[in-house]
Amino acid sequence: MIEWYKKVVFENYANFKGRARRSEYWYFALANALISILLVVIGAVVGGIFGDALTGGIIGYVLFGLYTLATILPGLGVVVRRLHDVGKSGWFYLVAFIPFVGGIWILILFCTEGNRGPNQYGPDPKNEIEEINEIGKVELQ
Template sequence: MNYYLDVIKRYADFAGRARRQEYWMFVLWNIPIVIVLTVIDFVLGSYPVITWIYTLAVFLPSLGVSVRRLHDTGKSGWWYLVSLIPFVGWIWMLILMATEGHPGANEYGTNPKELRA
């Protein structure tokens, strides 16, 4: 849960690098939250109001962690726009997010894996 909260705290931080673990733990917590909120929306008969409010609330944090994850692989944050390409964009983005980061420092900062060690 700390990874999720750390991403929320750095909600508009697009500088630096994010480890794979930080990104995927955020995604891992985000998916069940959306599922629970969707169920609550259906029970209350308000679908999709609560789910959309949450989605809008975490849009900037998820964009920020995605850009930092791309920085860890040595790519610019503008590579996030690849996900908008129909059919293949999300596959390429999935590959980029699962790719191991560059060892050592790069133009976006020091390796976060080395900072935690």
């Protein structure tokens, strides 16, 4: 899980090109949720130490806000790459703003297996042989 998180946040910080496997997206989402919860809990613990729930709440939400700002671009990047994997444009994410059905539709797309083989957005991320061949082509040029 940590490897996928590091891949999204550090290696592909603002990368909106290519494709992302389901595991890359879901492990990032899980780690992101756990870290967010941890930051709010840290704020609550700090509030308990100082005996002031308001101070702890403010600290927790400031930490959470800073973390959210730091991870908003990698989060959008992995969403766009995940949509590319199922053959949709990154702009398709705006469907999520349709009340009721938009979020469900996006969730279904995030759970759907990506297109097999290369598509207009790049090679299949599950096909490691194809990735090795692409790396070899780049090195030879």
